[in-house]
Amino acid sequence: MTSIRSVIRGVGAYLPERILTNDEISQRLDTSDSWIQERTGIKSRHIAAEGEMTSDLGIKAAKSALVRAGIDPVDIDLLICATATPDRTFPSTAVRIQHAIGMTKGAAFDVQAVCSGFVFAMATADNFIRTGQSKRALVVGAETFSRILDWEDRGTCVLFGDGAGAVVLEAQNQQGTNDDRGVLATRLRSDGRFEDLLYVDGGPSSTQTTGYLRMNGREVFRHAIQKISGVIEETLLASGLAAEEIDLFVPHQANARILDGIAKKLGVAPEKVIKTLDRHGNTSAASIPLALNQAFEAHKLSEGDLVLMEAMGGGFTWGAVLARW
Ligand code: ACO
Numbered sequence: 264m265t266s267i268r269s270v271i272r273g274v275g276a277y278l279p280e281r282i283l284t285n286d287e288i289s290q291r292l293d294t295s296d297s298w299i300q301e302r303t304g305i306k307s308r309h310i311a312a313e314g315e316m317t318s319d320l321g322i323k324a325a326k327s328a329l330v331r332a333g334i335d336p337v338d339i340d341l342l343i344c345a346t347a348t349p350d351r352t353f354p355s356t357a358v359r360i361q362h363a364i365g366m367t368k369g370a371a372f373d374v375q376a377v378c379s380g381f382v383f384a385m386a387t388a389d390n391f392i393r394t395g396q397s398k399r400a401l402v403v404g405a406e407t408f409s410r411i412l413d414w415e416d417r418g419t420c421v422l423f424g425d426g427a428g429a430v431v432l433e434a435q436n437q438q439g440t441n442d443d444r445g446v447l448a449t450r451l452r453s454d455g456r457f458e459d460l461l462y463v464d465g466g467p468s469s470t471q472t473t474g475y476l477r478m479n480g481r482e483v484f485r486h487a488i489q490k491i492s493g494v495i496e497e498t499l500l501a502s503g504l505a506a507e508e509i510d511l512f513v514p515h516q517a518n519a520r521i522l523d524g525i526a527k528k529l530g531v532a533p534e535k536v537i538k539t540l541d542r543h544g545n546t547s548a549a550s551i552p553l554a555l556n557q558a559f560e561a562h563k564l565s566e567g568d569l570v571l572m573e574a575m576g577g578g579f580t581w582g583a584v585l586a587r588w
Contacts, residue, residue, distance in 0.1 A: 268445030275327025276556035304519025308424025308544030320427035321405030340369030345380025345548035378576025380548030424544030428552020515574030516540035
């Protein structure tokens with residue numbers, strides 16, 4: 264029996280010009296390049312210019328993905344932007360991107376699942392496509408975390424960066440087997456009991472301020488490997504595929520030790536793991552499409568490759584997407 268699949272037609276990304284190195288941060292704060300690299304794997308990150316907004320990054324990434332897909336924006340009927348750092352409280356960053364790229368039909372909305380945002384947005388778009396509500400979707404992950412960091416808090420400000428990535432998904436009829444191209448399985452999870460381990464201490468309804476990111480890094484770390492490995496197992500089980508069959512592992516870029524721990528637990532060889540956090544830091548919802556874009560540009564993605572994406576973020580939220588390129 265044939266199935267409608269969400270086939271990835273194109274990927275694009277954008278990083279702000281300004282690069283902030285660990286050494287620069289150590290000139291202002293009691294930290295060091297060696298501490299940051301040893302504990303996280305991060306060497307530098309990109310920071311948005313004054314006045315450069317999340318939508319500006321998202322628009323550039325979206326346009327690049329559309330060009331690579333060879334798809335006209337007027338043919339896109341769904342735009343989902345995953346972001347925790349919207350330009351405004353409302354309207355959504357997605358409608359600003361929609362307007363800028365010249366998308367005139369369908370719907371655009373934001374998804375808020377912090378670092379898991381891209382995985383949540385992919386799963387949502389895939390469900391719209393598989394039920395026939397959407398034919399071509401643009402999924403964007405865009406963030407300016409530099410704007411919600413407490414630059415006096417060395418425990419958090421060294422970890423994050425700004426950037427955006429995007430993919431174009433298209434509904435295609437496939438055989439309905441694991442050899443199909445496109446999204447094969449997705450699994451999403453959240454558990455609000457862990458809200459206080461990673462949050463922003465402001466918001467329109469609470470403080471009427473934007474607030475700053477607060478995190479208990481050690482506790483987040485403790486949960487990460489176990490929760491992410493669990494949802495990957497569920498996703499593989501749902502697809503009937505095994506970890507040995509994964510050609511490329513494109514994880515959310517939070518911390519090299521988390522990535523390595525998950526890859527080891529899964530039995531995925533280091534050369535199959537895409538790592539960008541050394542130069543991007545943690546770009547939250549943008550990190551997976553940025554990493555996917557880097558893999559594409561480095562010719563590491565071939566048609567038929569099995570790609571595993573996963574993330575965990577504030578909430579907690581976590582999830583995985585398994586797709587064939
Ligand atoms: N430079 C120097 N020292 C530092 C720094 C820094 N940038 N940050 C913290 N320290 C100090 C602390 O003050 C503490 O000092 P103390 O012992 O004198 O009190 C010491 O280092 C140890 O602090 P911990 O927080 O216990 O350090 P840890 O080894 O856990 O590393 C880190 C901290 C890197 C944040 C780690 O906990 C981590 O990566 N956690 C995962 C968090 C994460 O990735 N969050 C991203 C969002 S969620 C996600 O995407 C999965």
